[in-house]
Amino acid sequence: xxxxxxxxxxxxxxxxxxxxxxxxxxxxxxxxxxxxxxxxxxxxxxxxxxxxxxxxxxxxxxxxxxxxxxxxxxxxxxxxxxxxxxxxxxxxxxxxxxxxxxxxxxx
Numbered sequence: 609x610x611x612x613x614x615x616x617x618x619x620x621x622x623x624x625x626x627x628x629x630x631x632x633x634x635x636x637x638x639x640x641x642x643x644x645x646x647x648x649x650x651x652x653x654x655x656x657x658x659x660x661x662x663x664x665x666x667x668x669x670x671x672x673x674x675x676x677x678x679x680x681x682x683x684x685x686x687x688x689x690x691x692x693x694x695x696x697x698x699x700x701x702x703x704x705x706x707x708x709x710x711x712x713x714x715x
Contacts, residue, residue: 609643609702610664614657615695622690623655629687630657632680637661640670654695664699 618626634645643660661667678684
């Protein structure tokens with residue numbers, strides 16, 4: 609498994625546009641075979657997302673297709689406008705995956 613970690617600082621008041629677009633892209637990714645993603649807000653105000661894929665190639669293929677065929681470019685643009693700062697991505701290969709859903713936890 610391959611994991612990508614993304615980090616941003618977002619503009620106050622525009623977070624919902626960003627969240628809605630992240631959720632949309634994750635749903636499309638799930639349909640294309642991803643392992644889903646989680647989006648978090650840190651105590652320092654940074655947003656962090658962890659996305660799981662079967663391989664780097666599967667992720668690259670999905671985003672190449674999305675760039676050509678995105679049905680909602682206006683939503684993507686609103687999400688882009690919400691970003692004040694983007695930090696470097698981190699790419700990791702799984703050595704041990706023991707994550708599972710936590711019953712009753714907020715999603």
